Amino acid sequence: MQILDPQEMNEADRLAAAGGVTTLQLMRNAGAAVARVAFERFPDHSRIDVLCGPGNNGGDGFVAARLLRQSGCDVRVWQNAPARPGSDADQVAREWDGDVGTLAEFQPDVRALVIDALYGAGLSRALAGDDLAAIQRIRQNGCRVLAVDLPSGVSGATGAVLGYALKADCTVTFFRKKPGHLLYPGRELCGALVLADIGISDAVLHLIKPGLWENGPALWQPHLPKPNATAHKYRRGHVAVLSGGATSSGAARLAAEAAARAGAGAVTVLSPPAALLPNAAHLTATMLRRVEDAAAARTFIGERKVASVVCGPGFGTGDWHGSMVASLLRVNETALVLDADAITLLARDPGLLQDRPTEAAPSIVLTPHEGEFGRLFPDLAADTALSKVDRARLAARRAQAVVILKGPDTVVAASDGRAAINSNGTVWLATAGSGDVLAGIVAALIAGGMPPFGAACAAVWVHAEAGREEGFGLTAEDLPQAARRVLARLISR
Numbered sequence: 001m002q003i004l005d006p007q008e009m010n011e012a013d014r015l016a017a018a019g020g021v022t023t024l025q026l027m028r029n030a031g032a033a034v035a036r037v038a039f040e041r042f043p044d045h046s047r048i049d050v051l052c053g054p055g056n057n058g059g060d061g062f063v064a065a066r067l068l069r070q071s072g073c074d075v076r077v078w079q080n081a082p083a084r085p086g087s088d089a090d091q092v093a094r095e096w097d098g099d100v101g102t103l104a105e106f107q108p109d110v111r112a113l114v115i116d117a118l119y120g121a122g123l124s125r126a127l128a129g130d131d132l133a134a135i136q137r138i139r140q141n142g143c144r145v146l147a148v149d150l151p152s153g154v155s156g157a158t159g160a161v162l163g164y165a166l167k168a169d170c171t172v173t174f175f176r177k178k179p180g181h182l183l184y185p186g187r188e189l190c191g192a193l194v195l196a197d198i199g200i201s202d203a204v205l206h207l208i209k210p211g212l213w214e215n216g217p218a219l220w221q222p223h224l225p226k227p228n229a230t231a232h233k234y235r236r237g238h239v240a241v242l243s244g245g246a247t248s249s250g251a252a253r254l255a256a257e258a259a260a261r262a263g264a265g266a267v268t269v270l271s272p273p274a275a276l277l278p279n280a281a282h283l284t285a286t287m288l289r290r291v292e293d294a295a296a297a298r299t300f301i302g303e304r305k306v307a308s309v310v311c312g313p314g315f316g317t318g319d320w321h322g323s324m325v326a327s328l329l330r331v332n333e334t335a336l337v338l339d340a341d342a343i344t345l346l347a348r349d350p351g352l353l354q355d356r357p358t359e360a361a362p363s364i365v366l367t368p369h370e371g372e373f374g375r376l377f378p379d380l381a382a383d384t385a386l387s388k389v390d391r392a393r394l395a396a397r398r399a400q401a402v403v404i405l406k407g408p409d410t411v412v413a414a415s416d417g418r419a420a421i422n423s424n425g426t427v428w429l430a431t432a433g434s435g436d437v438l439a440g441i442v443a444a445l446i447a448g449g450m451p452p453f454g455a456a457c458a459a460v461w462v463h464a465e466a467g468r469e470e471g472f473g474l475t476a477e478d479l480p481q482a483a484r485r486v487l488a489r490l491i492s493r
């Protein structure tokens with residue numbers, strides 16, 4: 001599903017109004033959705049404190065307050081500043097027939113539900129004064145919080161906290177999710193997220209053309225590789241994985257195993273002479289090839305029609321490794337998945353990426369975690385105004401590559417600006433070697449014929465789903481088989 005940034009959401013609002021649903025009606029629908037969620041999710045709270053800000057977020061709060069009172073709840077409203085005269089928020093505030101206390105007077109009661117309608121998409125600066133003090137009191141008091149659109153203090157555009165923010169048990173947002181609902185720390189501060197229909201037609205999306213999605217099978221499932229009955233192993237896709245030295249060759253084998261389990265028809269580990277023995281001792285279905293130098297690797301890749309190459313896991317960062325990466329970047333028609341040490345090598349010599357002749361260059365997928373990203377793109381990593389989506393997009397454009405910026409809220413970005421935020425991750429993936437498995441899955445899906453952006457999105461989701469299914473105590477060795485099961489289900493659907 002598409003994700004809208006706050007400007008796009010305003011545009012959706014405007015287009016809906018142009019299509020005949022007034023902004024006042026949208027506000028009434030939004031407030032009604034909040035009241036419904038309060039009833040359904042917090043049935044034991046007959047006392048409700050609604051905190052209203054000066055903008056439309058506050059307007060939603062006034063609508064919810066009136067409906068909840070009509071339904072028999074004991075509702076009190078507290079406001080920090082009046083709405084602009086003549087605005088929709090002003091109109092619905094005047095329809096509220098109860099008292100309005102000042103936010104400074106508000107004292108949270110742990111038995112009451114707080115509906116936070118102070119600030120939503122319009123938050124423009126850090127909370128201060130009475131707002132900040134009220135939010136601190138609520139957090140200290142520990143009462144349950146239902147946030148309207150966003151917990152106050154969280155940026156909808158980036159998920160960052162502007163100074164200090166409320167932590168909600170549940171957040172109701174409207175029409176489409178915003179980046180701040182899926183990017184940390186916003187994701188955690190939202191609690192359970194409810195997406196409410198407020199009467200905006202999906203047709204507005206044809207005009208807005210958002211380029212950001214929540215990652216999920218709807219984005220790429222039809223493009224998963226499905227070999228026809230007469231395919232042979234090389235036509236299903238041949239993946240090569242570059243091995244590191246004798247004592248660090250396990251990472252390449254994990255990537256190779258993952259590529260095979262994710263559907264590659266053939267997988268070859270390209271091993272420097274020093275690592276041949278440990279590789280030979282561990283590999284069975286996966287083939288093994290000795291490569292002394294970059295020329296030997298390139299010859300093998302060309303002759304054996306390798307469709308994608310994984311380089312980086314456990315690879316090494318010496319001169320030999322640097323010349324291998326430089327050489328791979330000049331191979332045409334073979335996709336490259338560059339992870340870990342390969343990213344460190346690129347960071348040491350940024351010219352390698354920049355000087356590529358783009359018309360002949362291979363497709364590249366870079367899979368940095370935040371540390372590797374900071375090495376390769378230090379200026380983007382240091383710019384605190386950028387969201388994780390912005391950083392991944394700018395990096396993808398600069399590198400002319402697909403970038404998988406990993407973490408609990410992995411972002412996949414393409415050089416043309418398309419991006420997806422992954423939301424099915426699990427902390428159990430934070431285990432050594434898990435990234436190596438991801439690189440192998442990406443390579444297999446590209447080798448099977450998927451375009452790199454779709455392959456990257458699919459791999460990230462499948463990898464995360466595999467992690468969820470294995471759960472506590474998983475090791476990277478468990479992930480390829482679990483990913484196979486996830487993919488098998490998706491392909492048979």
Ligand SMILES: NC(=O)C1=CN([C@@H]2O[C@H](COP(=O)(O)OP(=O)(O)OC[C@H]3O[C@@H](n4cnc5c(N)ncnc54)[C@H](O)[C@@H]3O)[C@@H](O)[C@H]2O)[C@@H](O)CC1
Pocket residue numbers: 009010012013026027030053054055056057058059060118119120121122123124125126127128131148149150174198
């Ligand atoms: N866009 C849409 O389609 C809809 C939006 N709705 C609601 O409208 C909200 C956005 O409304 P607004 O754009 O009016 O924005 P908000 O209501 O979030 O806040 C805007 C107001 O707060 C002030 N402000 C921002 N940060 C502040 C701070 N830290 N301290 C003090 N004042 C601050 C601004 O100057 C402005 O006056 C959404 O979050 C949602 O709740 C709904 O009414 C329904 C439809």
Ligand SMILES: Nc1ncnc2c1ncn2[C@@H]1O[C@H](COP(=O)(O)OP(=O)(O)O)[C@@H](O)[C@H]1O
Pocket residue numbers: 340369406407408409410425426427428429430431432433434435436437438463
């Ligand atoms: N807290 C987390 N929640 C969800 N996924 C995570 C979390 N931490 C790490 N991951 C995922 O686990 C993988 C770790 O990869 P990486 O950092 O390269 O580790 P390694 O080099 O040990 O393989 C990535 O896919 C990343 O997105």
Ligand SMILES: [K+]
Pocket residue numbers: 057116117118119120147148149150151152
């Ligand atoms: K809010």
